[in-house]
Amino acid sequence: MESDGRFAPERIARELDWNLLRTFVVLAESHSITEAAQQLRLKQPSVSAALKKLEDRIGRKLIDRSPGHYQLTDAGRLLYREALDINGSILRLSTLMRELTDEVQGHVKIVMASHVVCPLFDEVLADFHLAHPKATLSIDVRTSAAAIAEVAAKRASFALCLVRDHNPKLEYRRLYREFFGLFCGPRHPLFGRKDLKLSDLAGHSSVSFETDRLHDVLKPVTVMRAQAELGDKVTGLSSHLEEVHRMIVAGVGIGPLPVHVAARDVRDGQLWQVPPYDDLPAIDVHVVWNRHAAKNRAEELLIDGLLEAIAATPIEQRTYR
Structure with a gap:
């Protein structure tokens, strides 16, 4: 910080335009000035000027920009965390001003x-x-x-x-708490078979969730699919349960669903549960x-x-x- 006090905390708090922080939140969550300008419905020079004004007021470079390069600096990442919290508080100020x-x-x-x-x-x-x-x-x-x-x-x-x-x-x-099982749809060759063993699933294609990975939140489901040797041939992915369900029913592959969610479709003949049947992963x-x-x-x-x-x-x- 410069010794003349231009960047003293009290001065920043007194003179900082909160709209600049809102603009910076959008800049930090974008991949370019152009993208941020589109989201803010402003012209690119206006957004660039706002960033320059904020950097001058803070006294730090916030975004490294060069051809093909757009990245927050250490100061930018710090400001983004704080600005996100401040912006959220401002958005909710109306709750404090409500009439009882x-x-x-x-x-x-x-x-x-x-x-x-x-x-x-x-x-x-x-x-x-x-x-x-x-x-x-x-x-x-x-x-x-x-x-x-x-x-x-x-x-x-x-x-x-x-x-x-x-x-x-x-x-x-x-x-x-819910438990995940594996299911197939009416068009699948394993549909309706009551004599299935876990080994019967080996080699079949599967569908699953985007978070079905060893390092993610559905790790127990990943382990279950791996035990059934379904891990290598994933033919469909979605982050929405409804779309995973759609692909299973359509016969795209065997896939995991919460057992209590799938129960009605099992009764209606739209889904068929396949092994394993015991020790199902809990989520x-x-x-x-x-x-x-x-x-x-x-x-x-x-x-x-x-x-x-x-x-x-x-x-x-x-x-x-």
């Missing part, structure tokens, strides 16, 4: 992994709506990683998703929320109601086999 009324009228934004099937959550949601009919809800389906990112950035009330690593800034509570689905995010009354009531239901329900009753 006798009726709960706030909005709850939930992000969740695809096809979360949990009767306990459905009951909590039904009770919440019955008690607070003027509160509104939105449910956005994302990958688990994207869902957690939305909560961390304070852009969502809470998430229902799979969890690999715990962010110390977030809170986690296990909602339910936990969590509620994830940000304790640092300001919450409106609707958010507080729904999250509290969900946590109370979890605490009052033994995990055995929240385990779907």
Whole structure:
């Protein structure tokens, strides 16, 4: 820092334009100035000027730019982490300015992994709506990683998703446990066979989830597929359960699904479970929320109601086999 105090913390706090931080968040999440300008619906020179102004105010170069090169500097990565948190807080300022009324009228934004099937959550949601009919809800389906990112950035009330690593800034509570089995569709040569052994699956093609990797959240499913010798011939991938289900039914390959989710289609003749039948991999689905995010009354009531239901329900009753 220069000795004349141009970059003193007090001066930055007093003179920094918060819109510059919002612009920088978009720049940091983009691959070029042009891409950021398109997202912000601004002209490229305006975005470049905003970046230059922010770098001058901070006193550090934030993005290394050259032909074919666009990367955050160490200072840029640090500022991005802080700006993301600040931007999320500003977006939620309206929750702090709300007028208190006798009726709960706030909005709850939930992000969740695809096809979360949990009767306990459905009951909590039904009770919440019955008690607070003027509160509104939105449910956005994302990958688990994207869902957690939305909560961390304070852009969502809470998430229902799979969890690999715990962010110390977030809170986690296990909602339910499900077990994954392997299934095939009506067009598959193994469909309907009751005498199958695990060795019968060897060599068949498979479909699965993007997170079905040894280092990712569905590692137990990866191990199960490997034991069935299905690991080498993956003919279809998706991050959405509905699309994995679609490919299995279409005969693209054998694939993993939560057993309780697939149960109805098994009864209806759309799916057939294949080995293994015992010691199936267990996967936990969590509620994830940000304790640092300001919450409106609707958010507080729904999250509290969900946590109370979890605490009052033994995990055995929240385990779907």
